Amino acid sequence: MEIQQLRYAVAVAELGTFTAAAANCFVAQPSLSHAIRVLEGELGVELFHRIGRRTTLTAAGVALIPAAKEVLRALDTVRAEVEAVAGVVAGALDLVALPTLAVDPVTPLVGAFRVAHPGVTVHLAHPENTDELVQRIRSGDSEIGITELPVVASRLRTVPLGRQELVAILPAGTPRPRRMDLADLARRPLVTQPPGTSTRDALDAAFREIGAAAIVAVETDQREAIVPLVLAGAGAAVVPRPMAALARQQGAVSVSLRPGLWRQLGLVHRDASLSPAARAFVSLATSG
Secondary structure (H helix, E strand, O other): OHHHHHHHHHHHHHHOOOOHHOOOOOOOOHHHHHHHHHHHHHOOOOOEEEOOOOOEHHHHHHHHHHHHHHHHHHHHHHHHHHHHHHHOOOEEEEEEOHHHHHHHHHHHHHHHHHOOOOOOEEEEEEOOOOOHHHHHHHHHHOOOOOEEOOOOOEEEEEEEEEEEEEEEEEOOOOOOOEEEEHHHHHOEEEEEEEEEEEHHHHHHHHHHHHHOOOEEEEOOOHHHHHHHHHHEEEEEEEEEEEHHHHHHHOOOEEEEEEEEEEEEEEEEEEOOOOOOOHHHHHHHOOOH
16 A cells, blocks of 8 residues: 555545546546455555446545545655754645634734744645544544634544633624623524534533523524624624624624623644644644
8 A cells, every 4th residue: 555545545535536546646537446346455445436437435445535535645754854953934824714713813813823834835724613623633634723622532632722702793784792691692682603613612511501591583504794784674693702892893782792792712723643734723823
């Protein structure tokens, strides 16, 4: 089994065709197909179902690809370690973060990292929920996750980053109380994301504690639509304080909740050696 065979197999799995994988790997398609056939011969199983020009993973392929990604990432880490010793500051950092953390802390952390390490390219993914984020880390698609804690999963490490407050935003012109009781918020129509998203789950849990339930006026899976919907008068919403500050600049009213609603943030990564870029990011994120 050769490293290049694993790279080819991962490329086919991700891109869906041998032709696209060959182009992505800068190799002739017959050469890539031959390498895959040799790998399948060595393993004694087929890795792909060939359906016309498209391919899908067999059960053996589903088992192989995550392990192959882990091997390839480990190899990239070794290469980066050697380059770091030689004084080469380059490479890539694969991050994944919840969409509601894009304004804070993701933006300032990535900005500071790029200033400190301008030769490193950052790839940033935004899955919809923590389960998808954890899956990207476990599969090797991303190396570092920025998410809400706790994360309960085997072979993963977490690093706390501190708390973030969730506050209410109301349509422009709404009388602004100094603080809003959760019971008062529960009586208002809300603009919210679907259950399973971190902010919605935190809000539903807070309402359950006071024996209330959300009155959902608009449920959207488009996070970017929440503030415009509130500004249009569709209802109130609960968002992270950094997002509320941006909404306030557009005319929304923001108010703290009583009792306060907070979530613990942190980094998550596999319980394995990190690339130099990932270690530098963790160090930067926890230095404050």
